Amino acid sequence: MPTLKTVTLGCKVNQYETEYLRQGFLQLGYRDAEENAPADLYIFNTCTVTHQADAECRKILRRLARENPAGEIIVMGCYATKAADRVRQFPGVSEVVTDKRRMAEVLAKRGLVHVPTGISQFARRHRAYVKVQDGCFLPCSYCIIPQVRPEVWSRPVPEIEDEVRRLIDSGYREVVLTGVHLGLFGHDRPRGERIDLAGLAERLIAVRDGFRIRLSSLEVNEVSDRLVALMTAYPDRVCPHLHIPLQSGSPDVLRRMRRRASMQYFFERCARVQEMLPLPAFSTDAMVGFPGETDADFDATCRAVERIGFVKVHVFRFSAREGTPAADMPDQVPEEIKRERARRLDETAQQSRRRYISRLLDKEVQVLLEDETDLTAPICPNCVLGMSDRYVPAALPAGDGKPGDLVSVRLTGWDGEFLHGSVLAADRCA
Structure with missing residues (x-):
């Protein structure tokens, strides 16, 4: 074989x-x-x-x-x-x-007669990624991806439904909807036939009970009131977590990046989500050292992170990508300055994370249990580890549930890495 x-x-x-x-x-x-x-x-x-x-x-x-x-x-x-x-x-x-x-x-062409339209298993036993869209045509000046994946297309909704059904039947309890530019899902369809991301999520909720949906990266202008209303209506089915790339908090840098949303709009949309959802978790990508970034520009990014209160910030140093407009821009930032700014922004991000998590304590969250430890585990002995709906890992005492359970947890603490709490209810559908 x-x-x-x-x-x-x-x-x-x-x-x-x-x-x-x-x-x-x-x-x-x-x-x-x-x-x-x-x-x-x-x-x-x-x-x-x-x-x-x-x-x-x-x-x-x-x-x-x-x-x-x-x-x-x-x-x-x-x-x-x-x-x-x-x-x-x-x-x-x-x-x-x-x-x-x-x-x-x-x-x-290798001889497979019944070619699959999707997957039935995934590397992780209880969480699975499902690709629903491909391609991006946005002109961000630092990004090479639109040059290598320029054709925007979406998978048929019935095909996605069938795939999700197979995954749930195989024991998966979280489905992460992903795409090269997820927010463009459905935009390649004729307007009268178009189902957008919110419509897709609503269709998938009806596929089966006992699992939840998480959305991967979305541009801030793609976080519609309809999408947030769906998250509000189905708090146990759609994770109250949004990954919204910030990239920079400086209006000048955003213009040179050719980003579509202004900082004012970014702030307004995040505030709107916070009005509609109880304690939504925002994560983001932020870049330091973009050509021409001044100390004032960098400080604006730090202030934006503090103001929005991200639970997680993926900090990147600008890397000139041949074939992109940003690679040829003047005023390239020295590497030592990029490293220092990345360090400082990461400190700001950790402070933001601590503040957000402190607001979660004594609240109820949903946790998908995934891995059991043993009595000698260095991180959390004799625990069952999982991921909360708000994108913070959790550790519960062994016996409070088993991998594959979706459990409601009243949070009592955070040790700097894991949330802790007491289980209120479990949907043991694995």
Whole structure:
């Protein structure tokens, strides 16, 4: 029986796509290779978000060829699209998939009669990513992704419903809806046939009971009142957590980034969500060191983080990406200044996290239990670990539930990493 290994760099979309191909090849008779053994087939899903990602892709391609010189390598993802000719020159590369819509063709031409329209399992036992959309056409001046995934398309809603149904029936209790630009879901459909993201979430709620939906990244202008109203109406079914990229708190920097929303609009929309939802959790991406960023610009970003009260901030240092307008902008910020600003912004983010979590104490949250520890576990001995609906991990005493339970918890404390509390009720549907 031939063996298979997968390697994935980058985003949730890539993780989903790798799993789709993996399950297809398993149906073709492959089996997963042992951890330290070479494989007959490698599926490598690449990323090109930074120069470092490109270099890592080339390094991995060389390593895979060394592991098994007779092995076959299928390469896909954003770096494969951007540098297809170069990728084809690496030893062992048998196929380069430059359009993710061709994944089903890859399986069909290998002889798979019933090509799957989605996945039935995922790497994590109780949380699964579901890709519903692909492509982005926004002109952000620092981003290469619209050049490698410019075609915007959405999966058919019945296909997504069927996939979610299979995942829930397989024991998954959280479905994370993801896409290259999730908020554009449905925009490629004729207006009379269009179902937007809120409509999709509403349809998925009706698929089954006993699971919850989490939304991945959305632009702030895509967080509609209708979407938030749905979250309010179904607090146990749609997580009150929104990941909304900020990038910068400086109006001048945002203009040079070619971001669509002003800071005033960003503040207003976040305030609106906070009016409609009880203690919503906001997470975000923030970039430091964009060309021309001054101390005043950076301070504005810190103030924005403090004002909104993010539970999590992913801090990035600007990396000039060849082929993007920002790479050729004047006043590039020195690396030592970027590092210092990243350190300071991370401190601000941690303060914001502590303030937000302090407001959650004595409140009720929903936790999906995932992993059990033992008595010798260094982090939390004899606990069951999980993720709260507000994107903060939790640790509960063993016996308060088992992996796969969705439990309501009254929070009593936070140890700097995990929420703690007492279980009020459990939906033991695993």
